[in-house]
Amino acid sequence: MNGTRRGRIEHRRSGLSRRDFLRLSRSVAIGAVVGGALPGLIWLDNAVAAIPASDGYILVDTKKCQGCMSCMLACSLVHEGQENLSLARIQVVEDPFERFPDDITVEQCRQCVEPACLEVCPTGALHVDSAHGNVRRVDVDKCIGCMSCVGACPYSPSRAIWNFRDEHAQKCDLCVATPHWKEEGGPNGKQACVEVCPVGAISYTGEIPVQAGDEGYKVNLRGSGWGKLGYPTD
């Protein structure tokens, strides 16, 4: 945490924020395209087409979720060392007046087989981490703050999120890098949201979910214990 904060201060001292840099770099990119400098982009496209699928995925049961936001708090806590809903890489949104089950949405990163966020990243900051089960991750040192990934994610709310505190993009890394939690994370380890969910409404799988629609990612995790509570299990 301290390192990040120092980095932010130094960044500010330079008088050029990541967002400023973005505006500059966007102009450069457009100029470059007009100038015919396309090979880099083509190279990126080819790389995307060839990337391996993630070894792991987070699944949620929106009918089982009790809306406590503990997953968001845990996510922010282990990654940032702070509690901040806006920096959580899983988002739960509720409408207390709505009918069940439309009163809650749970939106987690899908670790897409064809990740739009990665495709648009101009610097390779958003990358496939082959050392950690091919999780789609943001290398914050390479992130220039262009927010292209935030805009490219086809889902709402965008699963690539803007860390306005430290001024970089971030997304779910399956807890590969949790500087504030001593557990081993990633595809072979534990994920904070899965561990903390008090009702078992979040799970982890190594199987690639069906990519089209929500069906593969929003699943039924309700067992007989849930039925004993008097809740629907179908």
Add this chain to the structure above:
Amino acid sequence: MNGYAGKILRLNLTTREITVIDTEHYEQWVGGHGMGSAIFWDLVEDKSITGFDPRNVVTIMTSPLSGTLAPGASARTEVQGIGVQSYPIGWFTRSNFGGRFGPMLKFAGWDGIAVEGKADEPVWIDIRNGDIEIKDASHLWGLDTWQTQEEIWKEVMGSAEFGGWMQLDQGDNERRTTQRPAVLAIGPAGENLSRIACLIHDAGNGAGQGGFGGVWGSKNLKAISTIGTGSIEIADANALMESRLWAQKWYGMHVDHRFGDRQPQIVVWDRPEEARPQACFGCHEGCRERYGTGLGNESSCVETDFYAHFDKRKHGRQTEAAFIGADLLQKYGINAFEAWRGLEYLAGLNQRGILGPGREVDCDLPFDQLGEVEFAERFLRMIAYREGIGDDFAEGFVRAAERWGRLEEDLQTGLLRYSYWGLPTHSYDPRAEVSWGYGSILGDRDINEHGLNWLFWWSTTPAWERKAPPAPAEAVVKLFAEKLTPFEGDPLMLDYSSENIYSPHMAKLVAWHRYYTRFWKQSALFCDFRWPLFFNDATPDHRGIAGEGEPRFLNAVTGQDFSFRDGIDIGRKIWNLDNAIWTLQGRHRDMVHFADHIYEVPYSGLDYPSYYLPGRRDGEWDYIRVNDRHLDRARFEEFKTEYYTLEGWDVSSGWPTRETLESLDLAHVADTLAAGAVLGG
């Protein structure tokens, strides 16, 4: 100290001044009630004013744990100020509520709010991070609490898509959230200055006791909305995460694996199957639900009790009337206990031929329709809008009975089930569960604190079902007694037999409970339903998390080194400050007594015909039936003397003494009491 946002918002509605109090100034009180009492003490010069006086200050406080992963301690928000519900004096009192308001206030950068003065026209407060505006609420005035919240959501969120990222601030800082603002609002009952009006947040979170809805109404304050994108700093994030997982593993519910008869839901009505549990922010064990019908969302406990009985009695089964009745309570913003006990009282008067069209108490409510939706709508509307005799109901049913000339008689017979300070009796009657009643009459309100009350549930429900209790009484009492610091190791504190209920042991139990709740529940803001857990069926030694968990979470967040005892000691200090405020309001020992029926009419059981608690019978511990007794007036006076002596308060008046206050570093409080000639000798 970590866990704070660092600032408390001070709003003067009269002058429209918005100023900031440094949280650090009140850090010794940690949060919640302690901070609220201290701020009230500093800001309200004349403590003898009524709750409706514009000089009354209402504090809305969080704790360092608010908005964190501390289980069952993230969501509560403590409301304090001079109330308007209790009788004969509206005491300085408290109420708290769950949901997500407190956390959202912290994320916006505020540890609490102190509201003073009175706006010259209806206003609402719009908090978006550090941007605070006092806004015109003329378009919201008249709306119910749910409509008000939805209107404010629209106003704050603009055209933002529900569930998408919304940029919170104007400008270029890209602070975003997917969340709706958290809004605390009053309904028509509060607008019409009812003494039994609540503050309501989301569908079913209410600060019900004290009549703070009416207090807000008198200040022309319709709602406070807050939304934020900031962070809460955690001293030791790893310790907080690991502690949370430890608590869940050993003391949680494990719904999929190890699930016995215990149910997390605290709802009394017959619930539809299409539902989910719904938890307050950060809670490990949600206690209410949302339904496929959309009726009854987030109501729990007494709100689900209020109309279900009448509904079942009318129809022979439960209908949707029970749910609609609860929703109307939430929308109008009416205290569920007053509505419930009040309606029982009206029905009793009607059965006796006293109340009805053209009767001694002229009331045109159609009691042949009691249990129908239309009756609930009519009854609650009468309270909310002071329609007809509803003008009396809106004053609370003790003041209504006084207007009808029936107060003395109906408190004597117990037809009016209001035991302490003109407030409705909880189902845990003072004649049976004395610790509940004593705590209430020695304080300011129906305590509504369930830590010791689990003794009743563990012993009584198995008896109802003819099952063995989870553990023998002596073993359970031993587990409880070891946690009752600084009086630990005295199991006689938990002997509810008639021989022991006026003893110095019982005085120690009541004192411990006052200190524990004042700090750990109402200042650190651990939820009443989930803390303290004394007994745990998942661990081999059956020891609950109480005493160990509270400081562990507080220290992980704050980085301090609080012991359980430290919290108890701060709780004692807060309790003494509160008693000083009541003393300045006019309290004297002579006023501290129950309604007559508590001394004169044996407790038949009413809600619980078989009421068991631990106690000794012929020297042996057992779960003993405590129905069929009433309190002894003279012996209760002896108990008060024991209690005041234990507290170091003046025995003849119940007023704090200089010696005690100075030992608690409250010499300035003693000076104020001395100046008012109410310092105990």
